[in-house]
Amino acid sequence: METTINQEQQTSARPGRGRLILRFLKGSKAFFIICMLCAALSALADMVTPQIIRVTVDHILGAAPAETLSPAVRSLLDAFGGAEVLRDRLWIMALAVVAVAIVKVAAQYGFRVTNVRGGETLVKTMRDTLYRHIERLPFQWHMQHHTGDIIQRCTSDIETTRNFISEQLTSLIRILIMLVMSMVFMLGMNVPLTLIAMLPLPVIVWYSVFFHHKFRKGFEECDENEGKLSAMVQENLTGVRVVRAFGRERYERARFGAQNEYYTSLWVKLGRLMAFFWSSADILSGVQIMLVVVFGVLYCLRGDMTSGEFIAFVSYNGMLVWPVRQLGRMISEMSKAGVGIDRIGYIMDAEEEQDLPGASEPPLDGDIRFEHVSFAYEGCPEMLHDIDLTIPAGSTLGILGGTGSGKSTLMYLLDRLYPLPEGSGRITVGGVDIRNIKLDHLRRNIGIVLQEPFLFSRTLRENLAITSPDLSEEELHSAARTACLEETVAGFSKGYDTFVGERGVTLSGGQKQRAAIARMLTRRTPIMIFDDSLSAVDTETDAKIRSALEKRFGSATIILISHRITTLSKADRVLVLDHGAVAQFGTPKELSAQPGLYRQIEAIQSSVPEDAPAKEVTK
């Protein structure tokens, strides 16, 4: 029952995003601080050049009185011999411009280097934190979300967040510095003209903010649909065999094509909106520049302003308009980043699996008790009804039941892959409620071979030793022998070092099941669960594996889910489940003697040859 994470879900938990960013900034904060200092230095250098030009034009080339200069600039000019001397040595002023340019280049170099270091460190921290968090999220959460969508959040949303911090945030600092400093310099030269220049600015900012709301919505929609597209691709690649086997390529292509077209149309729509914004914002800034030039010329003609001041003023105005326009862009980009951070935040807000306070690590070799257990999957009607049974320690329980009768679910509850809510009964091992057992301890002591075994794209050895990395060669062979996997491995030229899965040897269904059994056997767990794990092996191998298991683990409590009566008949007790309720419970002999599903299946299966595939129970 997978669900797509919708917008409501992702935007519902906004608070705490600042804290989340701070958490991600661990290790990269220092780089970004240096980076911002460099940005400030570079902005300062930008401010100084027009001043050098103004002094050169007005005081060195022109004859403006030195008294109009600030004391600091005057003493600097005097240090070089005063305006008169500098008029003959104009190269000194040119050199000053070059020196400022060098400072700016150095600042920019520092900015780039620290920005890249900070950005990469940030992305690494984000990836690590997210991966670690996702690994600890409950199985239930994983079942409810599309893998493709999660991957998209861990790739492109991380990228958006990095851009926000390493580019937009540092640019914002630079922009603010430039805004404040140009205003200070402009006010110092001509107050009325500065006020005229500032008049249209609020309109420009308001215009940007107005559009930013629209952009934010657009980005949200785009991101959500990118997630859907990724999920579609991921699902199709994983299920490539099904797609081919059913000749669904054309259908899948059409489905992808439709989603892709819709996704593209969203970007085009957003692009059109942005193009409109940028062009119309150009008109606004054009009007602002026009006002400054017209009034500036008038002030010059009236003699209220020198030519040098006018040149510097227009330069500063350029530095003012650019940041204001960038501010608009920043706001829209920030809205995109906001969406990305929210989408990551949605994952980070999901609660990790946690032990209850006081959870213990008791030995798990006692009786297993299901006490009036009822269970419903989230948003679904109840599907396990009042299950009450005891599995004595060291015994073997067989479970038989129709498809969907709740056999696997019962095992998931025992392994706490799904939590059993309070008031829905309890499951105990050796008298201890499994809710009070440390999760890690519980799972380490329950060996489970899932119904659909999954092998990683690694070597067979790595797959088998996944839970015990320091597994000895002898133990590895012994587990493989018990699972009747040795012969299969002997057939591979590289033996246990054969790469399986994608880009490696593809194992057959039965081989995969045996590998999964061997993997479980590498650990000596007091509880072992085989969820229909022998369905794809022939009856003879099934019997061999079971007898090897008996020899190997005399004392373990074994739960065997199977549709095969020959398998179940060796169990100490058999539970027959029917639509989530206990229909029969007893020894195979007892069940064989009473009317019911067990006897029905026994009759069907005893009339077919021994090694024919087990008939599926459908009820």
Ligand SMILES: Nc1ncnc2c1ncn2[C@@H]1O[C@H](COP(=O)(O)OP(=O)(O)OP(=O)(O)O)[C@@H](O)[C@H]1O
């Ligand atoms: N994650 C889930 N969310 C919602 N419903 C689920 C989920 N997993 C299983 N179910 C439903 O719960 C019921 C029991 O499923 P379960 O896998 O336990 O059956 P089963 O007895 O193991 O069947 P089979 O013999 O086919 O393996 C089914 O109706 C199934 O549709």
Ligand SMILES: [Mg+2]
């Ligand atoms: Mg099942």
